[in-house]
Amino acid sequence: MRELVTTLTTKETERSALSEDIARNPTIRVSTETNQETPVTASIRDTATGNTYNRTRVVRTRNVSTNSIMNPKMEMLKSLDIQLSYLRKQKAMKDSLLLTLRPRVEQEINSKVGFLDELEVMKTILFQSNVALTIWLIWLFFLLCIELFILVSKLKDEQNDYDILVLHQMNSHKKKIELLNRKNEGLTNFIK
Numbered sequence: 001m002r003e004l005v006t007t008l009t010t011k012e013t014e015r016s017a018l019s020e021d022i023a024r025n026p027t028i029r030v031s032t033e034t035n036q037e038t039p040v041t042a043s044i045r046d047t048a049t050g051n052t053y054n055r056t057r058v059v060r061t062r063n064v065s066t067n068s069i070m071n072p073k074m075e076m077l078k079s080l081d082i083q084l085s086y087l088r089k090q091k092a093m094k095d096s097l098l099l100t101l102r103p104r105v106e107q108e109i110n111s112k113v114g115f116l117d118e119l120e121v122m123k124t125i126l127f128q129s130n131v132a133l134t135i136w137l138i139w140l141f142f143l144l145c146i147e148l149f150i151l152v153s154k155l156k157d158e159q160n161d162y163d164i165l166v167l168h169q170m171n172s173h174k175k176k177i178e179l180l181n182r183k184n185e186g187l188t189n190f191i192k
Helices: 002-024 073-111 115-128 130-156 161-191
Strands: 027-045 052-070
Touching (some): 115 130
């Protein structure tokens, strides 16, 4: 689209310069030059012998004529107008395409918002691009290794900090429940 706009701007600048030149010089003077050679015969009499000789010499004449013709750049102006009209039509078509394309794409994006749609898109991307599939498999392998490391470390240890914390919380909750039960028994005995 940028190239089209740049070309259009360049052609419009060229057209305006050309039309200014035509306005300044609507006609051009063309000079034509013709050379004419005319043989001229002269009779020369030799005084010593008395004979007459014909001598021919060539006389050259130069004729210069100036004519005014229409500026030939006017033809270039017509072809530029045709090019500009074609470029403007192309730009208008691309602009209308962009205007109709945006709402269509937005509607398509908004219509597919579910998890299954995202899985379909992910599957399409992974099976169309070998690079994406390779990266996805590397991440899957990496995360699987981390989980396996945690699982193996838990199997080896008998108790860890988390298990100790959970046991402590469970024992403290049991003590609270026992104390509440004793209080409730004391209150019920007191009421009777």
